[in-house]
Amino acid sequence: MLELKTPYLLFIGHATDPLSIKMAKSAADWSPEKCLGEVRSPGCTVSTGLPAMTIAEGIAAGAKSLVLGFANSGGHLDDQWLPMIHEAIEAGLDIISGLHDRLNAYEELVAAAQRKNVRLLDIRHPTKRLKTGKGYRRDGKRLLTVGTDCSVGKMYTSLSLTREMQQRGMSVTFRATGQSGILVAGEGIAVDCVVADFIAGAIEELAPANAAEHWDIIEGQGSLFHPAFAGVSLGLLHGAQADALVVCHALGRTSMRAIDNRPLPSLAETIALNEQMARVTNPNAKVVGIAVNTSAVSDEEAKTYCRKVESEFGLPCVDPIRHGVASIVDKLEGF
Amino acid sequence: MLELKTPYLLFIGHATDPLSIKMAKSAADWSPEKCLGEVRSPGCTVSTGLPAMTIAEGIAAGAKSLVLGFANSGGHLDDQWLPMIHEAIEAGLDIISGLHDRLNAYEELVAAAQRKNVRLLDIRHPTKRLKTGKGYRRDGKRLLTVGTDCSVGKMYTSLSLTREMQQRGMSVTFRATGQSGILVAGEGIAVDCVVADFIAGAIEELAPANAAEHWDIIEGQGSLFHPAFAGVSLGLLHGAQADALVVCHALGRTSMRAIDNRPLPSLAETIALNEQMARVTNPNAKVVGIAVNTSAVSDEEAKTYCRKVESEFGLPCVDPIRHGVASIVDKLEGF
Numbered sequence: 112m113l114e115l116k117t118p119y120l121l122f123i124g125h126a127t128d129p130l131s132i133k134m135a136k137s138a139a140d141w142s143p144e145k146c147l148g149e150v151r152s153p154g155c156t157v158s159t160g161l162p163a164m165t166i167a168e169g170i171a172a173g174a175k176s177l178v179l180g181f182a183n184s185g186g187h188l189d190d191q192w193l194p195m196i197h198e199a200i201e202a203g204l205d206i207i208s209g210l211h212d213r214l215n216a217y218e219e220l221v222a223a224a225q226r227k228n229v230r231l232l233d234i235r236h237p238t239k240r241l242k243t244g245k246g247y248r249r250d251g252k253r254l255l256t257v258g259t260d261c262s263v264g265k266m267y268t269s270l271s272l273t274r275e276m277q278q279r280g281m282s283v284t285f286r287a288t289g290q291s292g293i294l295v296a297g298e299g300i301a302v303d304c305v306v307a308d309f310i311a312g313a314i315e316e317l318a319p320a321n322a323a324e325h326w327d328i329i330e331g332q333g334s335l336f337h338p339a340f341a342g343v344s345l346g347l348l349h350g351a352q353a354d355a356l357v358v359c360h361a362l363g364r365t366s367m368r369a370i371d372n373r374p375l376p377s378l379a380e381t382i383a384l385n386e387q388m389a390r391v392t393n394p395n396a397k398v399v400g401i402a403v404n405t406s407a408v409s410d411e412e413a414k415t416y417c418r419k420v421e422s423e424f425g426l427p428c429v430d431p432i433r434h435g436v437a438s439i440v441d442k443l444e445g446f
Numbered sequence: 447m448l449e450l451k452t453p454y455l456l457f458i459g460h461a462t463d464p465l466s467i468k469m470a471k472s473a474a475d476w477s478p479e480k481c482l483g484e485v486r487s488p489g490c491t492v493s494t495g496l497p498a499m500t501i502a503e504g505i506a507a508g509a510k511s512l513v514l515g516f517a518n519s520g521g522h523l524d525d526q527w528l529p530m531i532h533e534a535i536e537a538g539l540d541i542i543s544g545l546h547d548r549l550n551a552y553e554e555l556v557a558a559a560q561r562k563n564v565r566l567l568d569i570r571h572p573t574k575r576l577k578t579g580k581g582y583r584r585d586g587k588r589l590l591t592v593g594t595d596c597s598v599g600k601m602y603t604s605l606s607l608t609r610e611m612q613q614r615g616m617s618v619t620f621r622a623t624g625q626s627g628i629l630v631a632g633e634g635i636a637v638d639c640v641v642a643d644f645i646a647g648a649i650e651e652l653a654p655a656n657a658a659e660h661w662d663i664i665e666g667q668g669s670l671f672h673p674a675f676a677g678v679s680l681g682l683l684h685g686a687q688a689d690a691l692v693v694c695h696a697l698g699r700t701s702m703r704a705i706d707n708r709p710l711p712s713l714a715e716t717i718a719l720n721e722q723m724a725r726v727t728n729p730n731a732k733v734v735g736i737a738v739n740t741s742a743v744s745d746e747e748a749k750t751y752c753r754k755v756e757s758e759f760g761l762p763c764v765d766p767i768r769h770g771v772a773s774i775v776d777k778l779e780g781f
Binding site for chain 2: 185186187211240242243244245246247302303304305306307308310311312335336338339340341342343344345346347349369370371373388391392
């Protein structure tokens with residue numbers, strides 16, 4: 112366990128893309144009791160919905176950690192944020208980062224943190240030695256969220272499913288595979304940051320054999336169709352050895368995340384390819400539901416779209432935020 | 447460029463599995479002029495074919511580097527080899543390692559190397575900051591070797607193709623993606639050791655846009671069907687944006703590498719899935735030949751097998767060592 116100190120101050124820089132502050136927004140949405148407010152820089156046009164405050168105001172309100180709650184493609188640490196990070200260290204805050212670049216690689220940050228007795232927590236980086244995957248059948252049930260693209264709601268869907276299953280008294284654990292999920296869950300493995308040889312092995316370790324009736328709800332990453340990240344998605348799919356898959360999609364997305372002019376795959380292609388590839392480690396893997404982020408359209412259009420998808424595929428289709436995930440969890444009862 | 451000092455002494459430990467000394471054997475086979483001999487430990491039952499010698503004998507013969515030329519699954523450095531490595535450092539040799547575990551993570555090795563002014567070269571670890579992939583179409587032609595399994599001859603096939611193309615005066619570059627290939631080529635990126643998010647991006651950097659008539663021959667890794675390593679293979683396939691694929695296979699292999707009781711996919715499945723997945727970044731990708739390691743059978747059986755495969759798939763099928771790869775390169779001329 113990471114023992115992250117709360118409450119958090121969520122630093123979102125000068126972000127203008129709502130998807131780039133996923134980590135901050137996830138914590139605000141799923142662990143609001145742990146979050147005090149957001150710290151913004153000039154030019155920032157998006158928000159977590161929490162009150163804006165300065166570092167000094169956050170300290171006065173009792174903040175214990177500054178979370179670098181934004182990301183660029185590549186996860187690099189921009190030098191322009193160093194003064195802000197130093198200010199937080201000097202004020203006595205732990206720094207929590209989900210970037211690829213390590214806070215601990217900056218000697219002057221390490222020196223300052225030691226002097227002030229605070230911690231630099233690079234939560235994206237695995238802390239233990241991993242093994243290669245084996246693909247041997249293991250006990251327990253596992254569900255993996257997969258996507259037509261990156262950033263289409265796989266974590267939100269996974270957390271929604273977990274919450275609904277908990278409310279029904281089912282035996283269930285959320286397994287975080289990204290920095291946002293780790294911030295919410297307090298533990299996990301950021302699979303996009305492990306050494307490539309260990310992708311599947313990391314997931315075998317994250318979601319190990321369990322009691323026959325237990326469900327691990329494994330947060331998916333990327334998409335088998337994404338030209339940058341499909342390798343992560345495939346290793347995750349094989350390591351998860353999932354019995355059930357839930358396909359996630361963002362309505363109205365016109366090009367794949369961070370790539371120009373690349374249309375998303377259809378739901379039919381996404382279902383077919385994920386089932387095909389999943390069967391390398393679980394011959395019974397099947398898609399049991401579809402979760403759509405419909406925030407781009409009206410309530411009425413969302414309902415119409417989901418009904419159309421349900422009749423096309425014979426599977427429950429919901430927006431987890433608007434409609435809940437009860438109809439998908441119904442399919443998991445007595446699985 | 448790495449500037450590896452030659453000649454090498456190839457340390458193969460107490461290996462008993464010929465596939466586990468792939469790195470030493472590759473150097474002996476493809477760069478014999480750079481290799482003096484092999485250093486063996488008691489219990490070792492395999493060989494590179496080079497004369498056995500002690501470290502002291504190697505030094506006397508002029509060795510400049512000790513290559514850790516074996517690997518276990520996971521690429522860990524066994525503490526039992528530390529005394530041998532210390533002996534080599536004390537004798538003034540550079541140490542070249544292709545393991546995941548870094549020589550440079552061992553403080554006492556680093557201290558000894560500094561004292562003796564020799565280098566600890568972890569050639570599997572990327573030395574520069576990588577970017578995520580984009581999948582945008584780029585100029586030049588690229589060929590990728592893919593496999594039914596790990597360790598089926600993808601590097602030997604790639605080097606054979608490169609040599610044959612060079613002999614024909616074609617414009618061609620071998621692109622190494624594993625520690626053995628890097629040892630032979632003197633440069634490259636060990637793709638199984640990059641952070642998972644950067645698999646495809648690493649290959650886009652390794653095999654960048656080039657002149658229209660130029661071929662990059664990219665060494666493949668793993669297999670889309672391998673439960674541990676398929677993520678690496680898929681990221682490599684997408685990053686390579688290959689025009690031509692050559693499927694590699696080892697005749698007589700009964701179970702996938704390092705996995706119990708997992709049959710290999712058929713050639714037909716391997717061709718179909720690789721073409722399907724490659725088309726995410728190159729809609730024209732196609733398999734142009736099949737390369738088979740037939741060392742488990744007689745010359746006659748090898749010939750019969752290859753003829754059968756040729757008539758089944760309408761593609762050239764050869765054992766690169768026994769038959770050469772001319773019939774595959776014929777397909778690349780005027781591509």
